[in-house]
Every structure is written in C-alpha cells, then in structure tokens.
Amino acid sequence: MKSINKVALIGAVGKDPEVRYTGEGLTIASFSLATSEKRKDKEEVTQWHQCVAFGKLADIVKDYIKKGSKLYVDGTIQYQTYEKDGEKKYVTKIVVNDISMLSSNDNSSHSANQHTQKAHCSDSGMTPAISAMDDDIPF
Numbered sequence: 621m622k623s624i625n626k627v628a629l630i631g632a633v634g635k636d637p638e639v640r641y642t643g644e645g646l647t648i649a650s651f652s653l654a655t656s657e658k659r660k661d662k663e664e665v666t667q668w669h670q671c672v673a674f675g676k677l678a679d680i681v682k683d684y685i686k687k688g689s690k691l692y693v694d695g696t697i698q699y700q701t702y703e704k705d706g707e708k709k710y711v712t713k714i715v716v717n718d719i720s721m722l723s724s725n726d727n728s729s730h731s732a733n734q735h736t737q738k739a740h741c742s743d744s745g746m747t748p749a750i751s752a753m754d755d756d757i758p759f
Contacts, residue, residue: 625696627714629669630722631655633689639682649678651685653693653714671695673716684721694718 634652641647653669671693673681685691695716702709 627693627695627697629653629655629691629693629714631669631691631693633685633687633691634668635687637681637685639678646675647678647682649673649681649685651681653691669693669714670712671714671716673719677716677719681716681719685719688723689721690723692718692720692722 631653634654637649637651639647639649650670650672653671654666655669656664656666658664693714693716695714695718698713698715700711700713702711
C-alpha cells in the first residue's frame with residue numbers, strides 16, 4: 621500500500637523568518653504562513669501554518685523571505701509532541717521541500733523568479749539537495 625504525506629500552500633508570511641544553526645552549521649529557518657478562504661457565509665477564515673526549511677533552502681528563506689512575502693510552499697506535515705511544565709503539548713509543522721516566491725523582495729532589484737529554488741529533503745529531513753526550478757508557476 622502506497623501512502624502520501626504532501627502539503628501545498630499559497631499564502632503570506634506572518635513575520636520575518638527565525639534562523640538558527642545546528643552545531644554542524646546546518647541552517648534552519650522557521651516562519652509562519654497565513655492562508656485565507658471565504659466561507660459560504662462570506663466570513664473569511666485565516667489558518668496559520670508553522671513552516672520549517674533546512675540547509676540551502678533555509679539560506680534562501682533567510683536571504684529573500686520577509687514578513688508579507690507571498691509564497692507557494694510544498695512540503696510534508698510533521699506532528700511533534702513535547703512536555704512543558706508537566707503538560708503535553710502538540711505541534712504541527714510543515715517541513716518545506718519546495719518554495720516559490722510569488723512576490724518580489726522590496727530590498728532586491730531582482731525578480732522573484734530569478735531566486736526561485738526547489739529542494740527535496742532526504743529521508744533524514746536534514747540534508748536537502750538543491751536543484752533549479754522552472755520559472756513558470758505550475759498553475
């Protein structure tokens with residue numbers, strides 16, 4: 621039996637990404653992404669997604685993504701639990717495998733498509749391999 625864990629989101633970054641590094645120097649970038657939809661009752665509902673990118677893809681996030689950036693994010697869902705003050709906490713994250721910038725960075729004179737990159741994480745989820753992505757948005 622085949623199974624799939626895949627998420628595709630289009631939304632806006634809620635705040636500037638947070639960047640940190642492992643002891644081995646691997647870059648990790650975390651950011652929140654807001655998606656909105658209008659319901660039949662015309663109420664707009666916003667969902668917040670916690671996203672994390674690793675390695676070269678995290679470097680791209682660090683250099684080109686900021687609050688308000690419009691993104692297409694492709695990744696997988698990862699559920700984590702931890703305990704804090706004796707209480708069990710649950711976290712849902714999107715591990716980013718592919719990212720396309722749909723709006724240009726105000727601090728850059730280059731178009732967003734010139735910086736579009738694609739990454740596929742290995743089974744460990746910690747060592748992405750980077751390849752160039754077509755400039756055309758697939759939809």
